[in-house]
Amino acid sequence: MAAGAIAAGKRVPIREGLLAGSLLELDQVRIAGSKCTSCGETSLGTMSVCANCGRDTVRAVALSDRGVLWSYTVVRHKPPGDYRGPDPFVPFGLGLVELPDGLRVMSPIECNIDELKIGLALQFRPYVRMDADGREVVAFTFVPAAKGAGHV
Ligand SMILES: [Zn+2]
Structure with missing residues (x-):
């Protein structure tokens, strides 16, 4: 993807093919998945070929916006690169979230x-941040489901 091809102000996903739904309607944004109609495997992101059986019988699906914390770590040092979290840095949880769709997604918690x-019950929460080029980037986090109630 050529960065210059996208007009300033237009919303883009944090990673191409990772989000489903209109990026202008955050309540409708979900993580994109691909479900294989041959073997039943669900994979993360938009794919044209099944990661499990290699067939091209995959269709795009929107993954569940609920999950359970399967494992996690605490990031205690500011990540290198274009980290855009709080300054000064605040330690945060980075988890593997198990979705009812049968796969796990790595996400900040x-x-x-x-x-x-x-086992903490979690709610998917997309949000918008600006990148260095002035584009609105739609990223996501997961929050405890109790706090996410009423979001959708
Ligand atoms: Zn398959």
Whole structure:
């Protein structure tokens, strides 16, 4: 994807093919998945070929916006690169979120790190941030489901 091809102000996904739904309607944004009609495998992102059986019998699906914390770590040092979190840096949870669709997604977990625990019920939450070129980038986090209630 050529960065210059996108007009300033237009919303783009944090990674091409990773989000489903109109990026202008955050309540409708979901993580994009691909479900194989031959073997039943669901994969993360938009794919043209099944990651499990190699057939091209995949169709785009929107993954569930609910999940459960399967495992996590606490990031205690500011990541290198274009990290755009709080300054000064605040440690945050980085989790593997198990979705009912049968796969796990790595995501920041937005809560106090003391609240992190295996099995924590989580709610998908997309948000918009600006990148260095002035584009609105749609990224996502997961929040404890109790706090996410009423979001959708
Ligand atoms: Zn397959």
